Amino acid sequence: MGAISQDYGVLSYIRFSMDEQEAIQKKREQISRVQRTRRLVTIFLSIFIIFTIAALICLAVSVYSLNSKLDKLDQTIRYLSTHSAQGKNSLSYDYDLKQNSYKTDKENLADESDIRKVYLTFDDGPSSNTGKILDILDDYNVKATFFVNGRTDKHSIKMYKRIVNEGHTIGMHSYTHRYNQVYASREAFEKDFFRIRKLIYDTTGVKSVYYRFPGGSSNKVSNTNISDLISFLDKEKVTYFDWNVMSGDAVSNELKSSQIIENVMSDVIKYKTSVVLMHDAANKDSTVAALPALIQKLQKEGDLLLPIDKDTRLIQHVTLSDK
Numbered sequence: 193m194g195a196i197s198q199d200y201g202v203l204s205y206i207r208f209s210m211d212e213q214e215a216i217q218k219k220r221e222q223i224s225r226v227q228r229t230r231r232l233v234t235i236f237l238s239i240f241i242i243f244t245i246a247a248l249i250c251l252a253v254s255v256y257s258l259n260s261k262l263d264k265l266d267q268t269i270r271y272l273s274t275h276s277a278q279g280k281n282s283l284s285y286d287y288d289l290k291q292n293s294y295k296t297d298k299e300n301l302a303d304e305s306d307i308r309k310v311y312l313t314f315d316d317g318p319s320s321n322t323g324k325i326l327d328i329l330d331d332y333n334v335k336a337t338f339f340v341n342g343r344t345d346k347h348s349i350k351m352y353k354r355i356v357n358e359g360h361t362i363g364m365h366s367y368t369h370r371y372n373q374v375y376a377s378r379e380a381f382e383k384d385f386f387r388i389r390k391l392i393y394d395t396t397g398v399k400s401v402y403y404r405f406p407g408g409s410s411n412k413v414s415n416t417n418i419s420d421l422i423s424f425l426d427k428e429k430v431t432y433f434d435w436n437v438m439s440g441d442a443v444s445n446e447l448k449s450s451q452i453i454e455n456v457m458s459d460v461i462k463y464k465t466s467v468v469l470m471h472d473a474a475n476k477d478s479t480v481a482a483l484p485a486l487i488q489k490l491q492k493e494g495d496l497l498l499p500i501d502k503d504t505r506l507i508q509h510v511t512l513s514d515k
């Protein structure tokens with residue numbers, strides 16, 4: 193009897209121990225399931241974070257490229273809206289203006305024997321390209337003219353000073369360059385004019401006497417009678433200059449530098465005095481790239497490269513008829 197109960201005790205012990213082992217085994221499986229799940233969640237979260245970061249980077253890149261595309265479009269539209277008027281009798285103002293006077297100025301047509309004067313002019317700066325242009329001009333000992341806009345950051349202030357200190361002519365090209373503001377009314381034009389003049393005076397000590405209308409004097413975007421603005425500049429003893437040679441750098445930022453050089457070289461041979469329209473805006477890298485070879489070619493032709501001064505022949509798209 194005693195032996196039987198002993199056997200029973202051993203059996204129950206074995207069964208118990210088997211139950212325990214099963215429980216342990218289950219527990220183990222449970223733990224490993226939890227660990228697997230945790231690993232999966234971690235992997236999933238990592239993939240999610242990496243994917244989100246990648247998507248954000250892609251988004252930032254496409255915003256940036258869209259922005260620069262918009263910028264180019266804006267430049268093109270601006271150019272087309274301001275230059276489509278050239279050469280056509282399309283000004284609808286009811287005042288008497290001589291249009292494209294430089295085109296009818298026969299005295300400015302060059303002969304083979306003439307020593308041609310070439311005035312390189314840069315609009316829309318200062319920008320990150322202005323310093324590079326100043327360095328190139330310095331390399332070739334060439335003086336030019338900068339028609340500047342109003343900017344008060346450290347770099348721009350430095351550029352205004354460099355332009356003046358390095359012997360170039362500083363001209364005004366409106367403070368804001370926003371057509372809807374500059375040309376909103378004569379009062380708005382005057383206010384903008386005094387603002388850019390003061391900024392130049394305060395930073396360089398020069399009271400600028402040269403102006404280039406944003407879009408030129410033949411622009412079609414001005415809401416204000418341009419003859420009023422010309423009279424105002426006259427009263428302020430300020431001379432405005434347009435251009436008779438276009439580098440073409442206003443049309444596209446992707447214009448090849450060889451094209452810029454060709455545009456300029458094919459036109460400067462026509463005139464005794466050429467005023468060349470170029471831009472030192474931040475996106476005009478091809479202008480910077482074209483400049484050294486352009487200067488070399490002009491100098492090889494024997495052309496005089498000069499900064500605008502009081503003796504420069506007036507190159508104006510429109511003038512008051514009684515002038």
Ligand code: ZN
Pocket residue numbers: 315316365369406407
């Ligand atoms: Zn401009």
